[in-house]
Amino acid sequence: MDNQKLIVTAAxxxxxxxxxxxxxxxxxxxxxxxxxxxxIIFGINALVLVAVTVISCVFFEWAYCKLMHREVPIGDFSAxxxxxxxxxxxxxxxxxxxxxxxxxxxIVVVKQLFGGLGYNFANPAIVGRIAMAMGFAGAxxxxxxxxxxxxxxxxxxxxxxxxxVGSDSYLTLLLGVHGGVLGETCAITLLxxxxxxxxxxxxxPTIPVTYLATVAVLSLVAGQDxxxxxxxGGLLLGAFFMATDYVTSPTTTKxxxxxxxxxxxxxxxxxxxxxxxxxxxxxxxxxxxTVPYIEVLTRxxxxxxxxxxxxxxxxxx
Amino acid sequence: xxxNNKLKVFTNGILNENPVLVLVLGTCPTLATSTMASNGIxxxxxxxxxxxxxxxxxxxxxxVIPNQVRIPCYITVIAGFVSVVQMLVxxxxxxxxxxxxxxxxxxxVNCIILGRAExxxxxxxxxxxxxxxxxxxxxxxxxxxxxxxxxxxxxxxTWMSGLDGLFPFLPEGFAIxxxxxxxxxxxxxxxxxxxxxxxxxxxxxxxxxxxxxxxxKASAPAETAEGGNA
Numbered sequence: 275m276d277n278q279k280l281i282v283t284a285a286x287x288x289x290x291x292x293x294x295x296x297x298x299x300x301x302x303x304x305x306x307x308x309x310x311x312x313x314i315i316f317g318i319n320a321l322v323l324v325a326v327t328v329i330s331c332v333f334f335e336w337a338y339c340k341l342m343h344r345e346v347p348i349g350d351f352s353a354x355x356x357x358x359x360x361x362x363x364x365x366x367x368x369x370x371x372x373x374x375x376x377x378x379x380x381i382v383v384v385k386q387l388f389g390g391l392g393y394n395f396a397n398p399a400i401v402g403r404i405a406m407a408m409g410f411a412g413a414x415x416x417x418x419x420x421x422x423x424x425x426x427x428x429x430x431x432x433x434x435x436x437x438x439v440g441s442d443s444y445l446t447l448l449l450g451v452h453g454g455v456l457g458e459t460c461a462i463t464l465l466x467x468x469x470x471x472x473x474x475x476x477x478x479p480t481i482p483v484t485y486l487a488t489v490a491v492l493s494l495v496a497g498q499d500x501x502x503x504x505x506x507g508g509l510l511l512g513a514f515f516m517a518t519d520y521v522t523s524p525t526t527t528k529x530x531x532x533x534x535x536x537x538x539x540x541x542x543x544x545x546x547x548x549x550x551x552x553x554x555x556x557x558x559x560x561x562x563x564t565v566p567y568i569e570v571l572t573r574x575x576x577x578x579x580x581x582x583x584x585x586x587x588x589x590x591x
Numbered sequence: 592x593x594x595n596n597k598l599k600v601f602t603n604g605i606l607n608e609n610p611v612l613v614l615v616l617g618t619c620p621t622l623a624t625s626t627m628a629s630n631g632i633x634x635x636x637x638x639x640x641x642x643x644x645x646x647x648x649x650x651x652x653x654x655v656i657p658n659q660v661r662i663p664c665y666i667t668v669i670a671g672f673v674s675v676v677q678m679l680v681x682x683x684x685x686x687x688x689x690x691x692x693x694x695x696x697x698x699x700v701n702c703i704i705l706g707r708a709e710x711x712x713x714x715x716x717x718x719x720x721x722x723x724x725x726x727x728x729x730x731x732x733x734x735x736x737x738x739x740x741x742x743x744x745x746x747x748x749t750w751m752s753g754l755d756g757l758f759p760f761l762p763e764g765f766a767i768x769x770x771x772x773x774x775x776x777x778x779x780x781x782x783x784x785x786x787x788x789x790x791x792x793x794x795x796x797x798x799x800x801x802x803x804x805x806x807x808k809a810s811a812p813a814e815t816a817e818g819g820n821a
Contacts, residue, residue, distance in 0.1 A: 369775075
């Protein structure tokens with residue numbers, strides 16, 4: 275859908291009027307409820323942070339393409355989506371200049387240096403988030419408590435205190451009135467956005483459903499509360515908006531199943547066995563890097579071609 | 592050989608055939624010791640000393656060493672000089688010894704030194720070999736220092752901290768605070784991912800510098816540079 279000239283699945287193909295621009299606009303629209311929720315929960319600072327990140331993402335994309343004498347792809351909204359997703363991964367207390375550094379890493383280092391949209395090896399927002407979490411460890415984990423309660427009171431995300439006495443109820447998790455980064459707290463709006471994307475056929479439900487189901491099953495096996503695990507942390511944001519990026523996820527259904535399964539296993543491994551509370555971003559990055567191999571292993575047979583030739587074709591790439 | 596040629600042998604190592612950025616040799620000590628500018632200077636000085644001495648000795652012995660066993664002979668000569676450097680550093684600049692750690696004795700297996708022995712010293716005269724070693728060593732030291740400067744300023748906010756260990760006349764705890772302390776440093780720069788990123792950016796800059804001016808004249812190093820980048 276991103277590039278009409280290169281269709282990688284086997285025939286028959288159906289063409290549609292969808293363009294990169296339309297798809298990206300729908301993703302933006304799906305993110306708006308979460309944006310509104312984050313402003314209500316964390317105050318006007320959240321809106322300013324999102325605006326700063328989106329504007330710097332678009333600016334870096336424009337400036338890099340001008341500098342390199344490339345066609346400027348601002349109209350396709352992809353930088354806006356990257357900016358929004360990146361901002362949703364920041365706590366509301368983050369200084370603005372750090373957000374600009376994150377936007378630079380996401381757009382210039384991860385996306386444009388590798389050739390722009392369609393050539394990035396991993397989701398720009400994810401790598402931007404990980405680089406910031408490693409680089410500004412203190413500022414990135416300074417989760418503010420919602421404005422409705424005490425001002426400037428930082429707390430752990432629910433995941434870090436899961437299982438402790440007095441941890442948040444399901445309702446608190448659904449409404450998102452707890453500490454965390456901007457876009458991960460309000461589960462209801464994330465679900466609305468995700469269902470909107472599935473209903474408008476922007477994303478296929480395969481990856482998010484496989485991902486969430488794997489996490490739920492593994493939580494049960496590990497003796498954790500599966501609903502709590504699903505609703506807390508960045509899982510919903512990652513599953514619906516970041517793991518489903520066209521460029522960095524497999525194209526075939528079989529590939530998507532493997533991708534979602536891998537995401538779930540890595541996330542649970544980091545959550546239950548690792549020292550970090552959250553593993554969604556690392557699992558998405560790791561699985562992004564395996565996508566080229568998944569694609570080769572799950573390549574479709576062309577219609578009318580005998581099975582015998584399959585090996586030859588596989589070696590041909 | 593004319594003096595012009597000698598100058599070229601010397602300057603080759605600094606940019607056109609920079610051992611790290613163009614020949615892509617010795618990347619492991621580069622990434623490991625360029626977290627601070629002062630470490631880069633220390634590592635560069637130690638490697639330059641070994642490089643010049645081993646180039647001179649190997650060049651002098653080039654007609655005596657049998658071709659079949661030349662690599663063990665080179666390594667023996669290099670290891671001898673590395674032992675000298677290590678003992679000197681341990682005795683006189685223990686702070687540097689502590690900062691460089693295992694990378695100081697590992698100069699023995701630094702590809703730059705063996706590479707120059709094989710590529711240059713075994714085929715050229717003593718004076719040329721010494722100049723080549725000096726040029727390559729300075730190129731290595733400059734690269735490490737610039738890389739260390741970028742990584743140290745972005746990652747710790749200071750510059751040249753630890754230089755007092757290298758030059759005892761400086762006051763203890765010497766460091767130039769570049770970024771104000773109120774700004775959180777981007778600590779990923781002092782770890783491996785930041786090192787690889789700065790390494791790539793500097794390689795691109797070196798390729799740009801060597802290929803841009805005088806297109807026809809610089810075509811040979813340009814090819815090497817592109818090969819290294821890919």
